[in-house]
Structure formats: C-alpha cells, structure tokens
Amino acid sequence: MKNLIEVQNIKKNYGKKEAVKGISFNVEEDEILGLLGPNGSGKTTTIGMLLGLLKPTSGQIFINNLKLEENRIQILEMINFISPYIELPKKLTVKQNLYVYSKLYKVKNIKERIEYLSEKLRIGELLNSITGELSSGQKNRVSLAKALVNEPKVLLLDEPTASLDPEVGDFVRTFLEDYKKEKKISILLASHNMNEVTRLCKSVLMMKNGEIIDQGKPEDLITKHGRTNLEEVFLKLSRSKSEYN
Amino acid sequence: MSITRIYGLFLRHFYLITRSFPRILDLVYWPSIQITLWGFISNFFATHTTYYNNAVGVILTCAILYDFLFRTSIGFNMLFLEEIWSRNFTNLFIAPMKIGEILTSLVITALIRSLIGLVPAILLTSPLFGISILDLGIFLFFLFLSLYIFGITLGILVSSGLLRFGPSFENIAWSTMFLLAPFGCIYYPIETLPEIFQKIAYILPLVYIFEEARNILINQTVNIQNVYYAFMWNAFYFSLSIVLFYYSFNAAKNKGTLINMGE
Numbered sequence: 001m002k003n004l005i006e007v008q009n010i011k012k013n014y015g016k017k018e019a020v021k022g023i024s025f026n027v028e029e030d031e032i033l034g035l036l037g038p039n040g041s042g043k044t045t046t047i048g049m050l051l052g053l054l055k056p057t058s059g060q061i062f063i064n065n066l067k068l069e070e071n072r073i074q075i076l077e078m079i080n081f082i083s084p085y086i087e088l089p090k091k092l093t094v095k096q097n098l099y100v101y102s103k104l105y106k107v108k109n110i111k112e113r114i115e116y117l118s119e120k121l122r123i124g125e126l127l128n129s130i131t132g133e134l135s136s137g138q139k140n141r142v143s144l145a146k147a148l149v150n151e152p153k154v155l156l157l158d159e160p161t162a163s164l165d166p167e168v169g170d171f172v173r174t175f176l177e178d179y180k181k182e183k184k185i186s187i188l189l190a191s192h193n194m195n196e197v198t199r200l201c202k203s204v205l206m207m208k209n210g211e212i213i214d215q216g217k218p219e220d221l222i223t224k225h226g227r228t229n230l231e232e233v234f235l236k237l238s239r240s241k242s243e244y245n
Numbered sequence: 246m247s248i249t250r251i252y253g254l255f256l257r258h259f260y261l262i263t264r265s266f267p268r269i270l271d272l273v274y275w276p277s278i279q280i281t282l283w284g285f286i287s288n289f290f291a292t293h294t295t296y297y298n299n300a301v302g303v304i305l306t307c308a309i310l311y312d313f314l315f316r317t318s319i320g321f322n323m324l325f326l327e328e329i330w331s332r333n334f335t336n337l338f339i340a341p342m343k344i345g346e347i348l349t350s351l352v353i354t355a356l357i358r359s360l361i362g363l364v365p366a367i368l369l370t371s372p373l374f375g376i377s378i379l380d381l382g383i384f385l386f387f388l389f390l391s392l393y394i395f396g397i398t399l400g401i402l403v404s405s406g407l408l409r410f411g412p413s414f415e416n417i418a419w420s421t422m423f424l425l426a427p428f429g430c431i432y433y434p435i436e437t438l439p440e441i442f443q444k445i446a447y448i449l450p451l452v453y454i455f456e457e458a459r460n461i462l463i464n465q466t467v468n469i470q471n472v473y474y475a476f477m478w479n480a481f482y483f484s485l486s487i488v489l490f491y492y493s494f495n496a497a498k499n500k501g502t503l504i505n506m507g508e
Contacts, residue, residue: 054504055495100254100256
C-alpha cells in the first residue's frame with residue numbers, strides 16, 4: 001500500500017518548550033490511524049503541522065509524495081480537516097457555506113457534489129437553514145460535508161464525534177468507515193473516545209509530552225500491556241511516569 | 246492567482262452582508278450621519294468665519310473623503326475579524342488559497358463595502374447642503390483611488406498585526422485611523438500643525454490628498470505634484486504592508502497563532 005502521509009522526524013519548539021520531539025509515522029492509503037494522547041501531548045500541534053498551519057522546527061512532511069514545505073497549495077487541495085473547535089460562518093446558510101468552500105477548493109461540479117454529500121450525510125433538508133441555528137449533530141454533519149467537498153485523499157479529524165449523542169456519533173463513524181472504504185483515503189484520527197478508535201483504526205500512535213511512546217494495532221497494544229481494552233492501555237501509558245518520562 | 250477562489254472568498258462576505266439588514270444599514274448609516282453632522286457644523290462656521298469662502302463645501306467634501314478612507318480601512322479589518330469571530334479562520338487558512346488570492350478578494354470586497362456607504366452619503370450632500378463632491382472634477386477619481394489604496398494599506402497592516410499577535414490586536418484595528426487622523430490634515434491646512442507634526446504629516450499620503458482637495462475647491466487650480474506625492478507614498482506603504490503581511494503569516498506559522506486564532 002502507498003503511504004499518503006509520511007512524517008519524518010518532525011519537531012516543534014515554542015522557544016525553549018518542545019511541543020513535539022521528533023516523531024515519525026506513516027499513514028497508508030485506505031487506512032485510519034489513531035492519534036491518542038492526553039491533553040498537551042502534541043496531537044493538535046502535529047495536526048497543525050500536517051495542515052501547514054504550523055512550521056516544523058525541523059523534519060519533513062510528505063503528503064502523497066509531495067513535500068509540504070514546497071507544495072503547500074497543491075497539498076491543501078487534496079486534504080481537509082474537521083474539528084469541533086473550528087466552525088463555518090454562522091450567518092450563512094448551509095448551502096451557501098458549501099458553495100463558498102466548493103469555490104475555494106475549485107470543485108468542478110458543485111451542484112452534483114453538494115447533492116451527493118447532502119444525501120450521504122443526511123443534510124438535504126438543512127441546506128437552506130442558517131448554519132449557526134443548527135444543533136451540534138447537524139453542525140457536525142455539515143462540517144463533515146465541507147471537509148469532503150474537495151474529495152480529499154487525506155482527511156484529518158480532531159475529535160470528530162465530540163459532543164455528539166450516541167446515535168449521531170455512530171452515524172458519523174459508520175459514514176467514515178464506508179467513505180474510507182469506497183474512496184481509499186487516508187484518515188488521521190485524534191480522539192479521546194477509545195471505543196471509536198478501537199472500532200475505526202487499523203493502528204494507533206500513543207503520544208505523551210511530544211513523543212510517540214507506543215504504537216501498534218489496538219488489539220496488540222491491549223495484549224502487550226495486559227489490559228482488557230484500549231482505554232485501560234491509554235490510562236496506563238498516560239499515568240506512567242518512570243517508564244516513559 | 247485563481248479567479249474562482251478569489252470569487253469564492255468574496256461570495257462568503259457578500260452572502261454575509263446581503264443576509265443581514267443591520268449590516269447593510271450599518272454600512273450606510275455612519276457615513277450618512279457623519280455627512281449630516283459635519284454639514285450642519287460647517288453651515289454654522291460658514292456664517293461665522295471668513296477663512297473659507299465655501300466652508301460647507303470644503304469641510305463636507307473632506308468629510309466624505311475621510312469617511313471613504315475610514316470605511317475602506319475598517320471594512321478590510323472587519324472582513325478579517327469576521328473570520329476570527331466566527332471561528333472560521335482555520336478553515337480559511339487550510340483552504341488552498343494563496344496569500345495573494347486572500348488579499349485580492351478582501352481588497353475587492355472592502356471596495357464594494359465602502360461604495361455601499363459612500364454613494365448614499367454623496368447623494369445626501371446635494372439636497373441637504375447644495376454641495377456636490379463632483380465639483381472636484383476628474384481629480385476626484387485620483388483622490389478616491391489614493392485614499393482607497395491607503396485605506397487598504399492600513400487594513401493590511403492591521404491584519405498583519407492580527408495574524409502575528411492574534412485577536413488581542415483587535416483594539417488596535419479600531420484605533421489606527423483615529424491615530425493618523427490628526428496628521429492627515431483632513432479639516433485644516435498643514436500649517437495648523439506644530440512643525441514636528443508637519444514632518445510626520447509629510448511622510449503620509451493623506452496630507453497631499455486633503456491639501457489637494459482643498460486646493461481644487463478653494464483656488465480652483467490643480468497641483469499635480471500633490472497627486473504625485475500621494476501616489477508615491479502610497480506605493481511605498483502599500484509595498485511595505487504586503488511585505489509585512491507575508492512576514493506576519495510566516496511568523497504566525499512559527500508561533501502557532503493560526504491554529505489558536507479563536508482563543
């Protein structure tokens with residue numbers, strides 16, 4: 001399988017503080033890689049660097065074999081991002097937002113693309129609604145539609161189901177599984193929901209204090225650490241000081 | 246440069262303006278209030294001074310010109326701030342837009358916003374005070390163009406600050422024009438300023454624009470040198486603002502401001 005994301009020894013320092021301390025990993029085509037770690041472990045910084053919003057202090061990032069530093073625009077055309085911490089303009093209707101972002105990503109068949117996403121994400125009835133007046137679950141699906149408007153090869157998800165009720169959360173997870181299978185895209189998923197990670201991810205990276213402290217398939221990590229589920233593994237690694245610090 | 250992407254970002258702000266009546270009203274309201282207020286003040290002075298033969302015309306014309314500058318600058322800043330307030334900033338900067346495309350789109354949108362406010366203000370002056378800004382003739386276009394470039398320049402400089410320092414720079418965004426207004430010699434000749442302030446005023450394009458507006462209206466002559474100096478200083482400050490914007494963008498990428506812009 002081809003690597004769509006290749007991260008080679010990236011570091012990020014803010015003055016003397018080392019937010020990310022030289023991490024490397026790959027994400028293959030048609031793979032969801034989980035990025036786990038307690039708050040402040042460097043997950044968001046890593047995603048920021050993958051999106052070109054942050055410049056690594058050192059190291060290199062390749063997306064679809066293109067070096068991010070030299071091909072920022074070309075790479076941004078093929079990736080997208082969703083996070084509960086960023087929103088779409090609240091005063092615009094859902095349709096206007098999707099239209100604007102279709103234009104920004106130079107989508108060719110805008111009408112067809114919006115119709116396709118509306119049907120897949122069950123937002124057809126929301127198209128003429130004001131985005132700011134939607135419920136969390138509705139906003140989440142609209143943000144997902146925006147993130148897929150450019151048919152990305154690489155999708156970066158930061159807590160994609162945070163604050164969603166179980167039904168909507170399950171809908172989003174099922175959608176992501178199906179969409180990844182259908183389009184063979186790579187997904188990097190940062191999440192604190194261990195059931196979600198176990199269900200969706202082929203493998204996971206455990207981060208702490210800017211370092212990758214363990215990695216592997218969820219079931220292998222559970223066995224390796226002698227625990228019954230990924231949450232227990234997460235807690236063990238997060239709390240362990242002597243072994244990893 | 247992609248016209249599609251520039252148009253896309255323009256649409257985002259066009260939709261925002263057209264969806265909200267208060268926003269449209271806000272664009273029209275302040276310039277009209279400003280003109281009306283200055284019109285009556287000027288009328289009063291006209292009957293109590295012999296300095297200007299045409300005090301109302303001169304002051305009102307300068308008020309309109311200043312308001313256009315003010316609206317352009319604030320309008321540009323507003324477009325940037327809207328993205329921060331709506332927490333859409335990250336979405337915009339992860340879209341495949343070149344910095345030049347973002348700036349071009351905002352520059353066009355800011356012009357349209359300013360014109361929405363300017364046209365009613367110009368129309369008001371004629372029936373209320375019997376004044377037409379068109380008395381400035383063909384040079385009106387050059388004065389407006391010069392003001393527009395300087396307004397955009399200030400907008401880009403403030404946006405650079407927002408990029409570099411984040412939302413805490415917002416207060417500066419509102420106060421820039423007030424800081425520069427005394428040096429701009431908008432309502433009075435440059436000789437009114439103390440000598441040290443005059444030196445500062447001479448390195449700003451504003452003084453040449455407003456001196457020339459007064460010159461045309463009072464002396465009925467055109468001093469092309471003023472127009473030339475205004476454009477020369479504009480070219481300098483505009484280039485500086487573009488360089489600074491790129492510098493701030495790179496600094497923000499190093500510092501992490503782009504990712505934490507909503508906080």
